[in-house]
Amino acid sequence: MIQVSEALTIVAENSSKMPSQIIAVGKALGYVLAETVYSPIAMPPFRQSAMDGYAFRHSIKHQYDVVSISQAGDHSNVKLKENEAIRIFTGAFVPDDADTVVMQEHVMANENSILIAKMPEQFANVRAKGEQINKNGIVFEANTLITPAAIGFLACLGITEITVYKKPKVAILVTGNELVKPGKKLPKGKIYESNSVMLQAALQTIGVNKAKVFKVKDNLKATKKALKNILEKYDVVLISGGISVGDYDFVKEALLKNGVEELFYKINQKPGKPMFFGSKKETLVFALPGNPASSLTNFYVYVYPAIRNRMGFSDIHLPKLARKLNAGISNSSGKTLFLKALYNETHVTVLDSQSSAMLNTFATANCLLIVPNDVENLKKEQLVTLLPID
Amino acid sequence: MIQVSEALTIVAENSSKMPSQIIAVGKALGYVLAETVYSPIAMPPFRQSAMDGYAFRHSIKHQYDVVSISQAGDHSNVKLKENEAIRIFTGAFVPDDADTVVMQEHVMANENSILIAKMPEQFANVRAKGEQINKNGIVFEANTLITPAAIGFLACLGITEITVYKKPKVAILVTGNELVKPGKKLPKGKIYESNSVMLQAALQTIGVNKAKVFKVKDNLKATKKALKNILEKYDVVLISGGISVGDYDFVKEALLKNGVEELFYKINQKPGKPMFFGSKKETLVFALPGNPASSLTNFYVYVYPAIRNRMGFSDIHLPKLARKLNAGISNSSGKTLFLKALYNETHVTVLDSQSSAMLNTFATANCLLIVPNDVENLKKEQLVTLLPID
Missing domain, CATH: 3.90.105.10 (Molybdopterin biosynthesis moea protein, domain 2)
Structure with a gap:
């Protein structure tokens, strides 16, 4: 561990x-x-007017004859005399003979001439070629x-x-004989399979839109065979269910037999302890805990940065925020805790019902509050670290 | 205004x-x-074991015969005598005769019996039916x-x-004779049309994935005709280009002639002042400024909350963050400024090159810093408000 x-x-x-x-x-x-x-x-590809107004060669004169017009898209390099200006619009080509644009609000315009009431500085309102x-x-x-x-x-x-x-191709492999597809009748003793749609949605939040779901029976042969194909075709494999100390778990064996190298198994944390991480060539394998809330916790903490790393991001982790605790927390477990919590601008409140089976708490939370394994007590108003998931 | x-x-x-x-x-x-x-x-639909271990009826006894097994998916309501237990796995059905599960790590197990080394409390590790x-x-x-x-x-x-x-159906209408499609050769005086793909991407960030782009010539007839169809079929219409005081802008007229009610035109801000907002029945119309950076600013400030409101969100605006200024800002314009800036955990730095035409600055920024119109000076280390766009 x-x-x-x-x-x-x-x-x-x-x-x-x-x-x-x-x-x-x-x-x-x-x-x-x-x-x-x-x-x-x-960019701009030519000298451009930044305003609707009049283009002219800057001088001490205030009166100009308007001899032409330049609207966006035009490219007529009108010759201008000292006392001549052209009507011009935002984004339009400024003729070589002009160096300044006066805003139309700062002139008095007659039919064919203008009087500049407020003289701009030379070069004003002209975007230089290549300015951007x-x-x-x-x-x-x-x-x-x-x-x-x-x-x-x-x-x-x-x-x-x-x-x-490229974005990684992601496969989700679901194991578990107890699982029934939502929409079907639920036989006694069974539960609905929810991790695959949940993980698909979580992947969507990081731009992986087409994660493919595979379902296999809880036995070594079926799991081994399914994994063989998946490992060849996918860049990241998420496995839901099947990694714990239960006698009926074949996933780890199926992984190792398929040549997946174990990089770690079990983390000193709660929830989310029974996770396997391994790789085969460049393909990453996360065997997530079967409990939905544990599974989603480990998605945010481990799968999220792995996929962002593969996609080339520099900041691969969820951002860390600091907030003050609304109530003290004790941690006698010796494990790192990821607590479902609600934060606002200044404070954070840990939600009731932290059980790893409880997804409803997760659906209410907007962050995971981190309590390090070596911290036994956190006091009210103490600053803590959290991962926003909203 | x-x-x-x-x-x-x-x-x-x-x-x-x-x-x-x-x-x-x-x-x-x-x-x-x-x-x-x-x-x-x-949920759970039945009493469920929260652990891999042994289910039994709690008593002062420490030794139990293991008479059966319950794995996830099973539903055999085994009768248990006082000195009998069953092997059980996480998520499995707990028989009515059992009230407690002991973790497998806390027992010494023989072939057909266990000795509980660490006795759990009564009801431990059993998830009640309907607990969630x-x-x-x-x-x-x-x-x-x-x-x-x-x-x-x-x-x-x-x-x-x-x-x-429902998510709103969004149309993007692009006007401007000066615009050339990227990939084609750029004739003199023309520029590439970039607002439509930019706005499509911005819409994608709020989950609107299929905004449809329409392009029309800069004249009243074409604009009026295009708008007639669009207004009938879309819930939100974004128009790029064509709303300013330029002589060659027909958009406002085309909108009013199509029965769009003007709700406002021009806002006392920089960039993004020349924006029209109107509606026809439930359809909203934003005629955004043609300058790319102004257009994107107004997308985040106005279009974003409008679409979130239509989608049923409670928090419709971008969240507001408070950060300290790395350098003073003066604002003699009398307008509200939206400055492209970079924030970190504590501070915010305004970027150079705030011109409304400059998208490269926007691409570097991770927030828009708001300077209210009635604030003339903001000092170094003063707290300011910003809208994160990362």
């Missing part, structure tokens, strides 16, 4: 980055760049996360494809 | 909840319940957000469908 901190280190060290792929910019939200992107053009980026300049370094703003910036440079780290 | 706070109020008051729909639990992540959900079964919820008990109240844990809890009660608020 190892400590939480060791388990986290082993997970991070063994989850390698996925290979890269080329993807359309419009589909790249939530991916991480695998290569630095350079700009094919300068020059041709061949670095748009984004490798390992940048693609956000909506990043997509906008890439698109405005005319970039349609980028190279990102 | 109205203040930001008034604009926010008008948006919230005019964005009605969408109609409800029935949806499969496995597809309900990110939806909000439109109806309270009641449990069709008790009774039959017909409230699973979730209406207006609960469906999280991975909520999906797990619903599924474990055998619930396969729930009633949620």
Whole structure:
């Protein structure tokens, strides 16, 4: 049995980055760049007006004849004399002979001439060519996360494809003869299988939308056979149920027989102790506890950073927040506790009913409060660390 | 021109909840319940062992004959005499004659009998029937957000469908003769159209995955015609470009001629001032500024809460965080500023290059720092309010 901190280190060290792929910019939200992107053009590509107004060559004159017009999309390089200006709109091309744009609110305009009431400084309201980026300049370094703003910036440079780290293909293997599919009648002694849809939804929150679910009978042969195929085709395998000290658990044996290397088994924590983590080549295997709340806890603590690491994220873990306790906590277990809790701007309250079987508490919680294994008492108003899951 | 706070109020008051729909639990992540959900079964559905161990009737005896076995999924109500126990596993049915489970680690086991080395308290390690919820008990109240844990809890009660608020159908209408599709050659004077993919990505972050993009020429007839169809079929319409004081902007006229009621036009803020907000029946129309950074700012500030309101969320706005300033800010504009900035656990730094055309700054930022219109100076280390966008 190892400590939480060791388990986290082993997970991070063994989850390698996925290979890269080329993807359309419009589909790249939530991916991480695998290569630095350079700009094919300068942005703006020409000197642009930042305002609706009039472009002219700055001087001491206040009166100008309006000789032409430039609207967005135009590219007529009108020649301007000293006393001439053109009508111009936001985003439009500024002719080479002009160096300044005056806002339309600051002029008195007649049919063919303007009088500038408030003279702007020279070069005002003109965006220089390449002000945002020059041709061949670095748009984004490798390992940048693609956000909506990043997509906008890439698109405005005319970039349609980028190279990102692939998202891992994830399989969820469910074992357990006691499990019945929701929607069917529940025979006595059985329970509904809920971990697969729960884990699929949890994976969706980190952008893995198509996790595939496999179900097998609780026996060594069926489990071994299912795992053989899955290990060849998937990058991350989550197994639900089947890892505890029960006599009827075949999963660990099936994993080892399939060449999965055990990296750890059992963590000194509550809930979520009976977890197996291993790998075969680049494929990661998490055999999660069967109890739904334990399973989801370990998803957030271990699977989440492993998948984010594979996707190329720099910050792989859930962010840690510090809040003050609304009531004291004691921990005589010697284990690290992950308590379902509710935090607000300043404080955090531990919820009742922490049993590892209780998903309803989890559905109410917005964070997991961490009590380290070597801390026996936390006092009211003491600062504690929590992982937000909202 | 109205203040930001008034604009926010008008948006919230005019964005009605969408109609409800029935949806499969496995597809309900990110939806909000439109109806309270009641449990069709008790959970657990029977008295369940919380441990791998032995079930027996609690007494002063320490030695028991092991007469049967109950593994998860079994439902054999074995009769037990006073000195008899059964082998039992986590999640398995506890026979009526037993009231306590002892962990296997706390017994010495022979082939057919056990000696309890550490006697548990009566009722220990037995989960009562209905401990989590009774039959017909409230699973979730209406207006609960469906999280991975909520999906797990619903599924474990055998619930396969729930009633949620629909997500709005969103259309993005792009106007502008100066715009060229990324991937094509850029003629002089033109720029690439980037707002549509950017807004699609921003919508994806709130779970609206299929926003449809329409492009029209910069003239009244084309805009009017396109809007007529869009207003009939969509719940939220985002228009990019075409709302400013430029002579070549037909959007506002096309909206009013299509029966859209103006709720406000122009907000006392920077960037993002030239925005139109209106409605026709339940459909909301946001004509966003054409500048990409202004457009995205107003998406986060106004469109985000409007869509969350339509989806049934209780907290409709981005959360507000308080951080200390790394450097002073002055605001002589009399406008509310939304500054692209980077925050960490304690502080926030305003980024250079705040121009409304500059998306690269937005792509680097992880928050928008709010400087209220009536605040002229903010000092270093002063607490400020920001909207996280990471």
